[in-house]
Amino acid sequence: MPPDSECAPMGSAPTETPAGTGRWRSAVWLVAAFAVAVAAVVVSAAFSGAAAERVALDPGAFVRWALPIALTVHHLALAVVVGCLIFAATILPPGDNESAPGPSSPHPAFARVRAVAAGVSLVWVGSAVVVLVLTYANLAGQPVSDNAEFASQLAYFLTDLLVGQAWGAITLIAFLVCNLTFLVRSTTGLAATALLALATIIPISLIGHAAGSDDHFAGVGALAVHWIGVLVWVGGVAALAVVAPIFASKRGAHQAKTVLSRFSALAGVAFFLVLTSGVLNSVLRLGGWEGLLSRYGQLILIKLAATLLLGAIGLAHRSWAIAQVGRKPGGQTAWRLVIAEVLIMAGIIGVTGALGRTAPPVPREPEPAITPAEILTGYLLPPDLTWFRWFTEWRWDWLWVAFAVTAAVVYFRGVRKARAAGHRWAWQSTASWLAGLLVLVYVTCAAPTIYGMVLISVHTVMLLAITVIIPLLLALGAPLDLLALTVQRRTDGSRGPHEWLHAAAAGPAVRSPLLSGAVVAVSLGLLYYTPLLRLALDFWIADQMANLYFLLIGFWFMTTVTRPRTAARTLSRRTVAVAGLAGVLLLWATVLAFGVTPVLEVDWFGNLARTWGPSIAADQQHAGTSVLLAGVTPLVILLTTLLLHRPRPTPAGTAGAFQPSSTASRRPDRTDHP
Structure with a gap:
């Protein structure tokens, strides 16, 4: 009927x-x-x-x-x-x-x-x-x-x-x-x-x-x-x-x-x-x-x-x-x-x-934890961390795998739609987006996460990769520009992806690299020097929420720094220099803090019965080195590139919340996307 x-x-x-x-x-x-x-x-x-x-x-x-x-x-x-x-x-x-x-x-x-x-x-x-x-x-x-x-x-x-x-x-x-x-x-x-x-x-x-x-x-x-x-x-x-x-x-x-x-x-x-x-x-x-x-x-x-x-x-x-x-x-x-x-x-x-009320063939209750590492982390203590185990130790996190696969499929469909509409899309952007997702899967499912529960230095590498390296690769993939090319603005008053992101990006404060960089730095400090770190170690869902939060604010920061601006809003070299200097100084302060503060979460990292690797005090000092490698170095390279590259102003009248960058160009024989 x-x-x-x-x-x-x-x-x-x-x-x-x-x-x-x-x-x-x-x-x-x-x-x-x-x-x-x-x-x-x-x-x-x-x-x-x-x-x-x-x-x-x-x-x-x-x-x-x-x-x-x-x-x-x-x-x-x-x-x-x-x-x-x-x-x-x-x-x-x-x-x-x-x-x-x-x-x-x-x-x-x-x-x-x-x-x-x-x-x-x-x-x-x-x-x-x-x-x-x-x-x-x-x-x-x-x-x-x-x-x-x-x-x-x-x-x-x-x-x-x-x-x-x-x-x-x-x-x-x-x-x-x-x-x-x-x-x-x-x-x-x-x-x-x-x-x-x-x-x-x-x-x-x-x-x-x-x-x-x-x-x-x-x-x-x-x-x-x-x-x-x-x-x-x-x-x-x-x-x-x-x-x-x-x-x-x-x-x-x-x-x-x-x-x-x-x-x-x-x-x-x-x-x-x-x-x-x-x-x-x-x-x-x-x-x-x-x-x-x-x-x-x-x-x-x-x-x-x-x-x-x-x-x-x-x-x-x-x-x-x-x-x-x-x-x-x-x-x-x-x-x-x-x-x-x-x-x-x-x-x-x-x-x-x-x-939900039927007994499955595999017993519902897992074997009880019998080792200190199992009691704390839920898993057996991993073997000694050698260079090849950075690539051979895997434990699949299906939430992040699903996120990465979905993001890749949606991005590729967007590229296909953009090309069908007559827009050229740089392969470098696609490669950067895919690389960011692959690194995300590696960081959340392989050695950085597995050993991050055991070594504070590896935990730092994992977190900074999620906050700095992965967002940088994703931002260089220009997903917001792809969105602008492939998703039309709605005219019926409803809110789709374009409208929601436009609303999120409204206001000059949101587009400020100084604000986004400060949020990233303060958030890292709060995680490591408050009970939030132990909360993330103790509870799987808290760890997942922390990873998602730092991925989002890292992407926000990298987007504010790397996205092209119109002539009226182009980042000046002074702004880039100030933002970069502030970020590098804050990360250096973190390096020093790791060296002079008491051992972080000694009740956790000191009670895993680990018989290999450095002492927990030496491992925390190694965490400072991790900050340099995974945090300071990518920022220095990025900021140096931005300082040496003079951005080209965009023609007047084309400003928008999501404005196509040099990543995409239009064929002269095809009409522009509305």
Whole structure:
């Protein structure tokens, strides 16, 4: 049945639908999706035995059946909230200038996804609370009760055990997001709310099945990548179903193709993340081919088949259905495919809920730590660091691998699009971008990270590579210029990549190399001379956030220094000299500080039972040398190059937030990019 009209024949042109009818249709499809998810989890749990009676510590039939159902409702509600917020922040126009010009008239699709996000967030909060209580009852092996003893033990579970802390954090995030969805109106506020909702991925990944593999952090990283893809993809398709009645109507048909095309590009990346990380998670939990013969493995195969089917539907969207939107024949096909996707995805979420309660072939709990290094770092002490082990020791961090692969694919697609539009793109820029990503994978997955947990000098090399060397290579790849060439500015009031980066770069202070350089220097000092360093050593997620933070501020600094300016904003040699001198002096101060301050985090680096390499005091002095090699030297080379090179002013009238540089040129026989 077409989502926009009760009586429109197949293949007919879109018809106008009353607003109330459209809202009810959106609600019907969401309710149907939740019903399909619940049915799928019940069938899957019965098939896998996830709800079977336990021999010992059985919590009762209610807890055994209600927990996977509550998990399924929670996961689907979370995805719908995230998808609707992403649509409001990045895909849909906030204003409806056709019906009533002015900012006070929101676009009906924008208003609807906000309303759905707010309503479903209530379901999310409620399901999170239910899962919290049922999870404790399941682990404790007792039925839910209202007596004081149950409440006191629940409080202990919430505050002192990892699983309880994780679900407590999820519930808190859900509560905050729920309130914000009712209060926030601006696009920026909705984007921040979407990021807060996505932060739920962290506690979910820490307690998932893959996190219990022998390589705990690899499992957590792979599961986090999987959840990112799932929430963006499933939530985005759910948001499409919510707005389908609006864009399938005659009034919204002219915008439908744009909305579908925008989400199609995002969904392609999400599908890639879901498929690859799902395969990796399965490998970690199945243990071998024989694991596919288990009930757990058979549910994995069902998920894989359904995911591939969804990928085929997405390909049909991109290759044919989107082109038919707004045309008389076949104009409803895209929206029928959206509804089909929603229902299939709901079924997959249900299977996932049952998998979460099914024992995998590989035991969930890893072997207990027995050495000092295992207790502190989670891994055995690596062997003596020799020159060839800088290249042979690897431990894959799937979060950064996924980031690098995605960034490379998006960049190459941008280069291809730029060349197809008639722009020349320097191969040196592509090589620099690719080199930066390769170095990023090496630094986060090889010896710098492995030995950075053991030697402060190597940790310094790792951090400065992320802060200085990698951002320099990425900045020389000119991704912002490529964005300016290949992504058009939107005219409907919505915010895409171009608009968000333009907003982030607004203001002369943000473009100041003095400010960005000062932020980098102060941040490095705060990390090494405050408890933040121990926090990053103790907690994997804190270490990941620190790496991401220093990569971003390093890229900010390198972009402000290396990007070309217009005649009015060209960096003078005096500015470059002052900024460079300040940066070099600050790094030299860091070198001296490493030599004269007490040993940093002696409780960590001194208790690893390391029998090779320098003493911890000598290693800290080596860290000062690391600052010179990985921090001062690249800066000196960069600043010397900038001082010797006189930048050429850009012709007047071409200034912009993201202005193409000499990296790209235009063929005289082709028109400029708008």
